[in-house]
Amino acid sequence: MKIGFYPGCSLTGSxxxxxxxxxxxxxxxxxxxxxxxDWNCCGATAAHNxxxxxxxxxxxxxxxxxxxxxxxxxxxxxAACFNRLVMTQHELSEKKDLKKVIxxxxxxxxxNEIRILNVLQFLEKHIVPRLDQLVKSPLEIDVxxxxxxxxxxxxxxxxxxxxxxxxxxxxxxxxxxxxPIDWPFKTECCGAGFSISKTEIVGELSGKIVRNATGRxxxxxxxxxxxxxxxxDMRRPAIDSYLNMKMDIPVIYITQAIALAMGLTPRQAxxxxxxxxxxxxxxx
Amino acid sequence: MSKIGVFICxxxxxxxxxxxVARVAEAAGQLEGVAFSTDYKYMCSDPGxxxxxxxxxxxxxxxxxxxxxxxxMHEPTFRKxxxxxxxxxxxxxxxxxxxxxxxxHDKSEATTQKAIDLVRTLVEKVKLNKPLFSIQVPVTKTALxxxxxxxxxQASLDIASAGHQVILVEKDPSIGxxxxxxxxxxxxxxxxxxxxxxxxxEVAQHPNIKLMTYAELEKLEGSIGNFKATIxxxxxxxxxxxxxxxxxxxxxxxxxKIPSEFNTGLGMRTAIYVPFxxxxxxxxxxxxxxxxxxxxxxxxxxxxxxxTGAIRFDQEDELVELEVGAxxxxxxxxxxxxxxxxxxxxxxxxxxxxxLQFERLASASGPTLGEIRRPSDGKIPEKIVFVACAGxxxxxxGVPYCSKICCxxxxxxxxxxxxxxxxxxxxxxxxxxxxxxxxxxxFVRRAIVEDEVNYIRGRVSKxxxxxxxxxxxxxxxxxxxxxxxxxxxxVVLASAAVANPGAEALAQKMHVSYDSYNFFSEAHPKLxxxxxxxxxxxxxxxxxxxxxxxxxxxxxxxxxxxVIILFSKDELSRDPLIAVVNRSPAPxxxxxxxCFMCASACPYQAIGEELITNRQGKVIKKVAKVxxxxxxxxGTCVAFCRSKSIDIQGYSNEQMCAEVIxxxxxx
Numbered sequence: 001m002k003i004g005f006y007p008g009c010s011l012t013g014s015x016x017x018x019x020x021x022x023x024x025x026x027x028x029x030x031x032x033x034x035x036x037x038d039w040n041c042c043g044a045t046a047a048h049n050x051x052x053x054x055x056x057x058x059x060x061x062x063x064x065x066x067x068x069x070x071x072x073x074x075x076x077x078x079a080a081c082f083n084r085l086v087m088t089q090h091e092l093s094e095k096k097d098l099k100k101v102i103x104x105x106x107x108x109x110x111x112n113e114i115r116i117l118n119v120l121q122f123l124e125k126h127i128v129p130r131l132d133q134l135v136k137s138p139l140e141i142d143v144x145x146x147x148x149x150x151x152x153x154x155x156x157x158x159x160x161x162x163x164x165x166x167x168x169x170x171x172x173x174x175x176x177x178x179x180p181i182d183w184p185f186k187t188e189c190c191g192a193g194f195s196i197s198k199t200e201i202v203g204e205l206s207g208k209i210v211r212n213a214t215g216r217x218x219x220x221x222x223x224x225x226x227x228x229x230x231x232x233d234m235r236r237p238a239i240d241s242y243l244n245m246k247m248d249i250p251v252i253y254i255t256q257a258i259a260l261a262m263g264l265t266p267r268q269a270x271x272x273x274x275x276x277x278x279x280x281x282x283x284x
Numbered sequence: 285m286s287k288i289g290v291f292i293c294x295x296x297x298x299x300x301x302x303x304x305v306a307r308v309a310e311a312a313g314q315l316e317g318v319a320f321s322t323d324y325k326y327m328c329s330d331p332g333x334x335x336x337x338x339x340x341x342x343x344x345x346x347x348x349x350x351x352x353x354x355x356x357m358h359e360p361t362f363r364k365x366x367x368x369x370x371x372x373x374x375x376x377x378x379x380x381x382x383x384x385x386x387x388x389h390d391k392s393e394a395t396t397q398k399a400i401d402l403v404r405t406l407v408e409k410v411k412l413n414k415p416l417f418s419i420q421v422p423v424t425k426t427a428l429x430x431x432x433x434x435x436x437x438q439a440s441l442d443i444a445s446a447g448h449q450v451i452l453v454e455k456d457p458s459i460g461x462x463x464x465x466x467x468x469x470x471x472x473x474x475x476x477x478x479x480x481x482x483x484x485x486e487v488a489q490h491p492n493i494k495l496m497t498y499a500e501l502e503k504l505e506g507s508i509g510n511f512k513a514t515i516x517x518x519x520x521x522x523x524x525x526x527x528x529x530x531x532x533x534x535x536x537x538x539x540x541k542i543p544s545e546f547n548t549g550l551g552m553r554t555a556i557y558v559p560f561x562x563x564x565x566x567x568x569x570x571x572x573x574x575x576x577x578x579x580x581x582x583x584x585x586x587x588x589x590x591x592t593g594a595i596r597f598d599q600e601d602e603l604v605e606l607e608v609g610a611x612x613x614x615x616x617x618x619x620x621x622x623x624x625x626x627x628x629x630x631x632x633x634x635x636x637x638x639x640l641q642f643e644r645l646a647s648a649s650g651p652t653l654g655e656i657r658r659p660s661d662g663k664i665p666e667k668i669v670f671v672a673c674a675g676x677x678x679x680x681x682g683v684p685y686c687s688k689i690c691c692x693x694x695x696x697x698x699x700x701x702x703x704x705x706x707x708x709x710x711x712x713x714x715x716x717x718x719x720x721x722x723x724x725x726x727f728v729r730r731a732i733v734e735d736e737v738n739y740i741r742g743r744v745s746k747x748x749x750x751x752x753x754x755x756x757x758x759x760x761x762x763x764x765x766x767x768x769x770x771x772x773x774x775v776v777l778a779s780a781a782v783a784n785p786g787a788e789a790l791a792q793k794m795h796v797s798y799d800s801y802n803f804f805s806e807a808h809p810k811l812x813x814x815x816x817x818x819x820x821x822x823x824x825x826x827x828x829x830x831x832x833x834x835x836x837x838x839x840x841x842x843x844x845x846x847v848i849i850l851f852s853k854d855e856l857s858r859d860p861l862i863a864v865v866n867r868s869p870a871p872x873x874x875x876x877x878x879c880f881m882c883a884s885a886c887p888y889q890a891i892g893e894e895l896i897t898n899r900q901g902k903v904i905k906k907v908a909k910v911x912x913x914x915x916x917x918x919g920t921c922v923a924f925c926r927s928k929s930i931d932i933q934g935y936s937n938e939q940m941c942a943e944v945i946x947x948x949x950x951x
Contacts, residue, residue, distance in 0.1 A: 155680050164746075165626030184629075184748030184755075215750075 003126070004071030004114070005033035006062055008042055008081035010226035014234075015078075017270025018226060021255035022077055022119070024268050028259075029130045033075060036066045042081040045193055056098070057105050059088035064110040073115045075122045077255075079150040079225035082118040089116060090157045118151055119224045119255065120168045127258065131175050136263035138177025141280060143257075144213035144221045145169040145180050147187050148228040163187070169254055173222060176261040180222075185212045190231040203238030206231045210239055210247050220280060221251045229253065233275050250278040286317035286411045289345040290403060291336055292381070293327035293352035299381050300325075302391040303399045308351060308381070311400045315407050319343050328358050333365040340369035347410035351379040351403045356817075372415035374860070374934055379406040401947060408946035412939045418857040419912050423509040424609035425851045426451065430501055430790075433461020434833060435825025435840040436614035437483050442844030443612075444492035448851050451606055452487065453515055454497045456545075458563035459484055461616050465546060467646035467654070469833060470696045471727035477562060477649060484564040498569055502603060504611065504794045505888075507916060508820030509856040513606045519599040521556075521570035526594035529566040533586035533595070534558060542574045544651075548641045550659060551651035556586045560649060570595075610820050610847045613804055614840065615790065617826035620675045620682065620780040628674060628777055629747040634660040635754060636747060636775045639693055646700045656704050658774045665708065665773035668701055669756045670694045671744050672714040675780030683780045683801060688830045690778035691718045695731040697776060702735040711738045711770055713758050721832070740768060747775055781830035796821050804828050814843040822846050861934045862915035863890075863922060865908050876907035876929040882921035883908060890914035891921060 011019035026033045039062050041047075048055035063085065066074045076082040092099040092112050103110045117125065127134075152163040160166065164187060170180035188209055191202030210232060213221050223229050232239075233251040240246050251274070259269035260280065271278045290312035294300035305323045313321035320343045324332050327350060339345060348371065350362045355378045363373035379402040389395040427443045429436045432454030440450045452459070464484075466476035487493055496515060503514040537554035544553040546560045553559075555575040558568045576583040577597060587595040619640050622630040630636045635658045637645075644650040645657065658665050672694050675682030691714070698710040717739070719725040731737045742759040749755070753771040760768050783802035784790075791798040796816040797805040804827050807815035814822050824840035825831060831839070850856075865876050873896045883891040894909035908930070910921075921930050922937070931937055 161624075162626060184746055188746075 002032045002034050002071070003122075004066040004069065004074040005035045006039055006042075006066070006074055006076045006081065006085070007035060008039075008076065008078040009044075010078050010081075014230055015226035015253075017273040018077060018229070018253045018255060020268070020270040021253055021259045022075075024264055025127060025255055025258045025262060028134055028262050028264070029127050031126055034069070034071070036062065036069055036071070036074070039065060042078075042084040044080060044084070048084070053102065053105070055084070056088050056091065056102050059085045060092065060102050060110060060112075061106055061108075063089065063112065063114055063116075064106050064108050066114050067111055068108065071114060073117055075117050075119070077119045077122075077224075079118065079148060080227060082116065083150040083153075086116050086118075086157060087154075089114075120151060120172070123172055123254070123258070124168060128172060128175060131258075135176060135261045137261060139173075139257060139261050139280065140177055141179070141219040142181050142217050143173055143178045144183050144216065144218035145173055145186065145254075146190075146209065146213070146221050146223050146228060146232070148190055148223070148225045149187060149192070151224060152187070169222060169224065172254060173257065176257055178257070181213075181216050181218050183212055183216050183218070185209045190228045191235075192227055192231070195227075195231055195235060199235060199238045200242070202231050202235050203242035206235060207239040207242040207247075210236075210249060211243055214247060214249050218249065220257075220278075221249060222254050222257055223251060224254050236276050248276065250274065250276050250280070252278060252280075286347055287319040287343060287345050288317050288347040288349060288407055288410055289320040289336070289339045289343065290315075290318055290322075290407065291327055291332075291339075291348065291350045291352075292321075292323040292403070293332070293350065294323065294325045295352060295382055295386075296326065299352070299386040299399075302386045302389060302395050303381060304396040305399075307396055308399045308403060312349075312351075312403045312407065315404060317347075317411055318407060319345060327352050328361050333361070336362065336365050337369035340366065340371050345371065346375060347407075347413060348376040349379055349403060349406045349410055350376065351381045351399065351406075353382040354378075354380050354384075372417075374416040375410065375413050377406045377410050377413070379403045405943040405946040408942040409939045412936070412942055413934070416860045416933055419860050419862070420855045421509055421858055421913055423851060423854060423856050424511075424607045425449065426606070426608045427610045427612060427847050427851075428453065428501075428511070428513050428606065428608040429612045429614060431461070431614035431616055431825070431827065432456075432459030432487075432495075432497065433614060433616045433825065433836075434463040434480060434483075435616065435827075435836045436461070436612070437480075437487055438837050438840035439612045439614055439824045439844045439847075440487055440493050441483065441490065442841050443847050443851075444490045446844075446848045446851075448492065448848065450490075450493045451515075451608065452493055452495050453499050453501060454495070455500045456559065457498050457520070457557075457569040458559045458565070459487060459495070459497060460560075460562075460564065462640075463833060464560065464562070465548070465640065465647070466643050467648070467650070468696065468700060470692045471721070471723040473696070473699075475648070477647075481562045481564075484562070488564045495565070496604075497565060501790065501793060507858075508818075509609050509850070510913070511608045511611060511820065513608055513611070515604045515606060517602040517604060519572075519596075519601050520567075521572070521596055521599050522568060523594045523596050523599075524565070524567055526592045527567045527590075528592055528594075529558075529568075530591060531558070531568075532589045532591065534568055536585050536589045538583065538585055539574055539576055542571065547644050547651050548638070550637075550641055550644050562649070570597075610822065610850050611794065612822045612824050612840075612843045612847060613790070613794070613796070613816070613827055614824040614843075615784055615787065615827040617781045617830060618784045620782045622674055622777050622779045624681055625674065625777075627746045628671065628744065628775070629749070629754070630777060633747070633749055633754060633775075634658075635665075635773065636777065639690065639697065639776060639778045642697050642776045643693075646697065646704075654704075656701055663773070664705055666705075667709045667770065667772045668698070668711070668774045668776060669744070669754075669770055669772040670698055670710065670712040670776045670778065671756075672712060672778045673743075674777035676778075677715060678780075683782060685801070685830075686718060687778075687781040688718070689781060689832050691716075692721070692724055692727070692832065694776075694778050695719075695728045695737070698737040699731045699735050702731075702737060709738070711740055711756075711772075713740050713742055713744050713756075715741070715743070721834070742768070781826065784827070787827065794818065794821060814839055814846055820850065859917075859934075860912075861917040861932060862912050863910045863917065863919070863930050863932050865894075865910060866929050866931065873905050874907045874929060875927050876925075877927050878906045878908065879926060880908060881924045881926065882930060885920045885924040887918065887920060888914050888916050890916070
């Protein structure tokens with residue numbers, strides 16, 4: 001089975017392990033994720049703060065490329081890229097005039113009909129049904145599933161019913177043998193882009209998340225967004241200084257958790273790339 | 285020879301903004317048979333009506349077409365004007381240029397052309413109109429009031445005091461509704477039960493009111509003045525005549541752990557129960573779902589202890605048919621369960637409760653006898669956070685409308701708490717404070733200034749438990765504009781007021797319209813607030829939209845006065861727009877062949893048979909005959925008739941054809 005794949009910049013840089021683990025589990029499940037040709041930036045935060053048409057054209061071009069490669073589905077693992085692509089699709093399907101304008105800019109055929117999947121939707125649809133056979137070493141630990149802001153929002157586009165208390169990641173973790181804890185910080189803000197400009201804010205916001213997860217007994221925080229990951233993992237010094245204590249809870253991508261449960265080596269899952277050492281008491 | 289007058293209304297700008305009304309009038313003037321044509325800004329106003337009357341007299345008009353709004357709005361107005369000028373009112377027709385044309389199209393040549401077409405079709409129809417005369421039907425002077433909350437109670441008492449019979453139907457074992465659950469009422473803080481229970485007793489004792497509790501409407505047929513209602517009296521499993529309300533059964537019943545509906549789950553009740561001590565009637569019912577005897581076939585303790593032998597396990601639901609002339613719907617509202625808001629933790633944390641639950645905690649008749657104690661451990665909370673708009677004004681997850689009562693009851697809740705727990709602290713997160721009403725704003729001010737309730741303008745994003753406290757995360761959006769965290773002992777959610785779960789089904793049973801939120805629709809938002817679109821059925825209270833007590837009582841009295849007006853006459857005029865079977869000269873007598881397909885199709889059982897006899901009394905022919913008292917003019921029989929022998933008066937096949945042909949003969 002072939003599915004389109006849009007990595008975006010993070011997966012080729014700071015969150016390479018997300019990329020590696022996703023491709024590794026897809027391979028195990030017999031799914032080929034085909035990176036679309038000549039993809040470009042999703043526009044990120046910058047484009048939609050500066051130029052409306054640019055913020056729509058950039059994602060639209062990626063969608064059009066995937067269509068030209070005859071993909072029915074496009075997997076977008078980065079939550080921010082996913083948000084830009086899905087918002088573009090939504091806005092252009094609502095506003096036909098705008099779609100015409102953008103299509104002219106693209107100078108390529110653009111139907112705007114491809115199905116965009118974030119990582120959780122991809123896992124639910126293609127990996128979870130095969131998990132029963134693929135899980136070899138269940139993760140028997142308490143985990144805190146952290147969704148952040150963009151995976152389940154905006155509500156009117158994502159049609160998510162429980163966007164204040166999502167459960168999809170928890171369900172998957174349960175299937176891996178882990179015990180997802182009940183905690184209130186699933187969708188709290190991690191500080192997002194303040195990572196660069198006001199790191200102390202990230203220290204405070206992410207610090208509260210890390211403290212709550214630890215306090216409720218979690219042995220790892222599971223994420224599905226490169227931004228969340230880098231704030232909770234890479235900004236651990238800022239977090240420790242806000243909390244005035246050293247926190248050692250590791251932060252892993254859900255794809256890494258699946259890879260480990262499938263029995264892949266920590267290196268195949270890219271575990272060695274984290275700032276906070278990952279030392280899960282995975283059995284065997 | 286037709287001499288028709290055409291009157292085109294601008295409806296202020298409602299029609300004239302998109303339709304060239306002068307052109308419509310001019311084009312109508314060119315039509316064959318039109319003797320007079322004009323346009324005017326407000327045709328329904330006094331000068332407009334005078335213009336119609338004058339034109340009829342001066343031009344000897346024998347037909348009128350008014351091109352204006354929907355006939356639902358002003359057909360009676362214009363027909364009456366025509367009648368006053370000596371024309372049969374049924375010679376007047378309306379072309380709906382507003383709802384069917386100007387409101388739904390942009391300004392364009394095509395829009396004007398459509399208006400001309402609409403007028404032309406009606407002109408062709410009027411040419412075939414015949415004078416018709418109203419049908420007189422007797423009025424059954426008994427009112428059916430559905431719902432025994434304060435709205436139903438007020439409406440029943442008013443109608444009964446005017447000397448008419450009232451049947452009050454309540455689905456629960458007692459009347460009283462939500463008002464009986466409330467503690468004190470805003471803005472005067474008088475005790476809800478103290479002002480309500482005397483009225484409940486008055487209902488029970490009024491000679492003109494027949495009270496049917498634990499009963500629901502099953503079916504409603506007929507029309508204004510003559511409805512036939514079928515009521516399902518649910519089996520109470522007791523003989524009400526024998527029961528003296530001593531209460532022995534309710535104290536001895538071994539099934540004691542059923543969450544009490546009256547106490548919103550904060551207290552328990554038994555399987556045989558009276559909802560609350562002041563209930564009317566003060567006689568118990570057996571809740572079959574929870575009774576051990578009905579569920580497991582064993583127990584019968586109540587039967588053993590009953591001193592009068594009033595328990596009847598074999599009692600069955602009873603269907604009662606009633607003849608009534610008018611219906612008042614007063615079925616009230618419900619509280620939205622805040623389970624769709626997992627961030628508030630309702631259902632997860634025991635000390636996150638709804639406003640209605642807080643009413644029970646604050647009420648002297650409640651589970652804590654009026655002491656504010658939190659449900660989890662019974663401790664007196666030191667800090668309470670109230671969340672206003674927990675579901676209201678929230679198109680994403682709740683309801684988009686304002687529930688109207690929450691600003692006031694939340695201020696009242698905080699005030700009651702401060703009065704009872706002097707050292708306590710209360711916080712109210714709000715979007716806006718909507719305190720429009722007599723003495724309402726002053727009441728809220730009092731809460732802020734005298735009782736030192738902390739109002740925080742902003743929303744709550746999350747409630748979670750940590751170390752036995754409820755952490756409320758929110759934001760203060762005013763000057764300080766910063767995130768707020770409060771460690772509270774209890775959180776009260778002002779959950780949205782929504783329509784009752786059974787409202788939609790009830791509306792369909794009664795053929796009254798309802799809005800997208802399942803609240804019953806009034807006939808006109810300003811001028812007919814207590815009428816429904818179905819004549820003879822009226823609305824009172826929160827079943828129409830969320831309302832507070834004063835407003836509910838006013839509307840109930842309004843609905844009652846409408847019923848009393850209806851009952852002030854012995855007979856009612858009905859439009860003669862009913863089916864008739866044609867008659868023709870001998871030897872045919874009628875084209876009806878007596879197949880009676882129409883009778884089998886008629887949903888109102890309005891078609892019987894008629895024997896046509898000769899002078900010697902010998903039966904020559906058997907034909908169908910429509911009972912004008914029962915016929916509703918639906919036209920089903922017309923469609924079924926094989927020999928085209930039935931027509932609806934005022935909407936005959938011939939007239940409909942003329943309209944269609946006029947439309948098709950578009951130039």
